Amino acid sequence: MVEVRRGPVEKGEVITEENVYDRPDETIGFFPSQIVADLAVSAALLAIVVALSYLVPAPLTEPVDISTTTYVPRPEWFFMFYDQMLMFFPGYALIPFGGIVIPTLVFILFFAVPWLDTEPGHSPVKRPFMTIVAFLIILTVVFNLLLGIIRILNFPGGSP
Amino acid sequence: MISRIKGWTLGVVQPIADWTEERTGVVTMLEHFLYEPVPKRGKWLYTLGSATLFLINLQFLTGILLLFYYVPTTDNAWDSIYYIMTDVYFGPLIRGIHFWSANILMIVIGMHMLRTFFSGAYKAPREINWVIGVVLIMLVTILAFTGYALRWDQEGFWAWEVGIKIGSYTPFVGAYVATFLLGGDTAGPATLARVFVIHVWLLPAALAPLIGIHLYLLRKHGEFGSEFEYSKRLAELRERQQIEEYALYEEGDEDSRG
Structure with missing residues (x-):
């Protein structure tokens, strides 16, 4: 039985692979504790995926008919918010902005996030600006996703 | 009981481990990878990253299996998938896993990004x-x-047609983008060949080394315990650990000389 120490790490104390397990209050060993958690989540996901593949078979619609004029294409759910956002950029003059320019700018901003965030500290509470921006982005995506779903439900034969 | 099993196992495993270690150094490497102190309080949040890795590996595995039957030509592509779904042993399972884990991957990778963002782990x-x-x-x-x-x-x-249409609105280079993705002026056999190459060769080949670098950098800087200001403490511990290791090394040096 290993001695279990609690409280903050004392000065001069070194956490090594031998004693890392003795500090349940601060650290866990990557092996086995973290790996067990990782495996648990992965196993749960695998079970969900296997169950879904039997309960809801992967879709396969009818073969391609290139000459059709009545088929209404629908995006996958993870593109629905993007598809919906295009509705706010009607006409040939605006589509390049909604479809390409703005998403490109958003991705450039994503790349620049570490250099844009100059607020000290790591906690989201200590970085109100970035936190608010992130929430606005999440709201935009979720709101547009819902709008897209509602539109597709209301106009199953194609948007007006 | 456990110690007896441990002793017995060591007797069998130790020679094999020593043999492998002498020739490859893989045991030291494993020890280095496995015995890493990680912050306890972020335990379940950090599983988002490993779940992403797991789902991407599932994609690679089931994708390779699907390639045994999939035929990337306009005449046969649909039929080959129909065949997978009706006649191939475990076909619906393999394709189902590929489809559903891709969908779940989109959710999990998004959550992983949000976790990283909100904990300020990009600093x-x-x-x-x-x-x-x-x-x-x-x-x-x-x-x-x-x-x-x-x-x-x-x-x-x-x-895909809609995607190409949107791509064709790219300022200045739209026409080239559309031609590149279509493989010509209209959709046809070349289009499917391009989609196939992009999905099966180009992007996975780009993805794999980037995941490697992602993991290397993760290990280099250690897992992040940001929201609890843990990283600083871990860095201090590492420093002390290194000092102690160096002291041990010097000690050993003196011993060998003396």
């Missing part, structure tokens, strides 16, 4: 890992998009 010295992560999420999105065009059914084909 120095981890900026490059954030940038690589953004590239990875882009690649995964394009993989998801090209994936359902490969079915060469109505849904996938027309979605």
